[in-house]
Amino acid sequence: MKNFLHKYPGLLLAGCLLMLSLVVMGQDSTLSVRKDADLQLLFPVASGNNQQQLVDFLVAKIQHYLTALTRENVGQKRVDEAFQIMYVVNEFEQIADIISKILAERARTWLDSGADFSTQGKMEPKEFYQHIMNQLDRSMEVFKDLNLERAREMKTKYKKYRLLAMEFEMQHYRRLQDPTSVSQQSSETHLELITMLRNMAGHATNIARIFLNQFEKEKT
Numbered sequence: 190m191k192n193f194l195h196k197y198p199g200l201l202l203a204g205c206l207l208m209l210s211l212v213v214m215g216q217d218s219t220l221s222v223r224k225d226a227d228l229q230l231l232f233p234v235a236s237g238n239n240q241q242q243l244v245d246f247l248v249a250k251i252q253h254y255l256t257a258l259t260r261e262n263v264g265q266k267r268v269d270e271a272f273q274i275m276y277v278v279n280e281f282e283q284i285a286d287i288i289s290k291i292l293a294e295r296a297r298t299w300l301d302s303g304a305d306f307s308t309q310g311k312m313e314p315k316e317f318y319q320h321i322m323n324q325l326d327r328s329m330e331v332f333k334d335l336n337l338e339r340a341r342e343m344k345t346k347y348k349k350y351r352l353l354a355m356e357f358e359m360q361h362y363r364r365l366q367d368p369t370s371v372s373q374q375s376s377e378t379h380l381e382l383i384t385m386l387r388n389m390a391g392h393a394t395n396i397a398r399i400f401l402n403q404f405e406k407e408k409t
Contacts (some may be wrong), residue, residue: 200243244285251278269403276399277332278393284325287385287392295385299378305365306379313357314382320350320392328393337404341398347394354387 255271324346331340361379 236314238292244282248278248282273399273403277396280328280395284389284392287389292382292385295378295381308381309364310361310379313360314379314386315355317357317383317386320346320353321390324350324390324393328396331397331400335400337401340401343394343397344401348391350387354383357383 255275259268259271311343312385324343327339327343327346330336358380361383
């Protein structure tokens with residue numbers, strides 16, 4: 190399966206890569222919590238709104254171009270390629286929505302509540318966050334370079350991340366058995382963070398799946 194992206198106008202690819210970069214790499218500069226420096230990687234703040242608007246703008250322009258392209262007499266292979274690009278864009282848009290809408294709102298709720306995390310309750314989402322950021326980096330590499338080996342690695346990693354999320358959730362429920370634990374205060378936020386991060390990893394892994402599925406299709 191050859192990398193087909195060179196066939197498309199440079200402006201389209203630049204728009205795609207800018208949008209992916211905003212989602213993948215832009216988060217490190219927009220994730221912070223004022224209340225506790227140990228939690229600075231857990232929540233997006235309002236400054237990410239401008240990035241979300243730019244992502245939405247780029248998605249709309251890319252969708253318009255690819256839709257117009259598929260209406261031309263370009264052949265089934267070109268239509269399949271356009272679908273793959275749009276699939277990637279949609280998955281990253283859903284990741285951006287999780288960050289800018291769901292997690293941002295949870296950040297405001299938690300900050301207003303005055304609740305706190307246990308030491309382990311802080312470490313688990315931070316560790317999981319780093320795993321998910323690595324998965325997002327891999328998904329961008331798969332898209333840019335059509336790296337099928339990396340795509341297969343992503344599927345394997347995602348299985349491990351799902352199990353890790355379950356383990357973190359189980360450990361959290363065990364902590365809740367202690368009535369004096371501060372985990373009681375932040376239970377809902379902790380579980381929702383793990384769930385949202387796992388969902389982000391799922392969207393990133395879907396990018397690997399679409400290219401692997403197309404590769405298997407072309408082999409038959």
